[in-house]
Amino acid sequence: MHWHKYQTGCHHKQQEVKSMIPETLLEVMKQDGVVAIATLGQDGPHMVNTWNSYIRISSDGRMLIPAGYMHRTEANIAYNPNVLITIGSSKVKGLHGPGAGFLIKGTASFVTSGPDFDLLKEKFEWLRATLAVTTDSVTQTW
Numbered sequence: 001m002h003w004h005k006y007q008t009g010c011h012h013k014q015q016e017v018k019s020m021i022p023e024t025l026l027e028v029m030k031q032d033g034v035v036a037i038a039t040l041g042q043d044g045p046h047m048v049n050t051w052n053s054y055i056r057i058s059s060d061g062r063m064l065i066p067a068g069y070m071h072r073t074e075a076n077i078a079y080n081p082n083v084l085i086t087i088g089s090s091k092v093k094g095l096h097g098p099g100a101g102f103l104i105k106g107t108a109s110f111v112t113s114g115p116d117f118d119l120l121k122e123k124f125e126w127l128r129a130t131l132a133v134t135t136d137s138v139t140q141t142w
Contacts, residue, residue, distance in 0.1 A: 020135045021057055024092060025102050029055050031089035037065070037131070038084040039108075041076030048073050052087055056119060058132070063104070064116055065131040066124040074110045074129070081107040083133060086141075094142045101142040106135040 033052040038045060048070055056064040063085075067074070077083070088101030111117050111130040121127045 020138050021061060021063075022102075022138060022140065024094075024100050024140060025087070025138060026057075027092045028052060028087055028089045028100055028102065031091045033087065033089045035065075035085060035087045037073065039073050039076035039080070040082065041072070041079045046072050046076055052089060054124070055087075056123075058116060058119075061135070062116075063106070063133040063135065064120055065133065066120045066127050067110065067129040067131050068124075068126050069128070070110075070131065073131070077108050077110060077131075081109065083108045085133065088142065095140060096142060099142055100140065103139045103141050104133070104135055105137045105139075106133045108133045 029052050031052055035050045035052055035055065036047055037050065038047045050065055054066050058064055083106055085104040086101065087104070088099065090099045092100040094100035109132050111132050116130045116132050120130050
């Protein structure tokens with residue numbers, strides 16, 4: 001684990017955060033790109049997408065993802081909180097040259113009030129909920 005500095009909240013106060021979020025992943029999150037979020041429910045697997053730049057990191061190192069709809073994702077997480085997330089960017093140097101990608105495994109919950117919700121609501125007025133992901137592993141795949 002590494003210590004990273006993140007800007008959080010509307011005051012842009014820097015806080016030290018112990019997390020599993022590598023610097024390269026933080027760079028990927030600043031670039032244009034698509035994030036895929038896979039869940040498994042009673043009816044089988046389901047996948048939704050969001051944008052790299054929409055993800056925020058909480059003060060305790062969780063990934064916070066804005067949810068506008070994601071109703072099936074929410075139902076699946078209520079049934080099984082495990083998620084797989086892929087994220088990448090062609091603009092960040094990876095393990096083998098141009099392009100970096102990550103596979104993130106974690107557990108998730110939907111949050112509809114409190115600091116995690118408020119942080120994203122300030123940025124995304126269409127927010128219905130915050131998808132909060134506690135990372136179990138972060139693997140750079142490319």
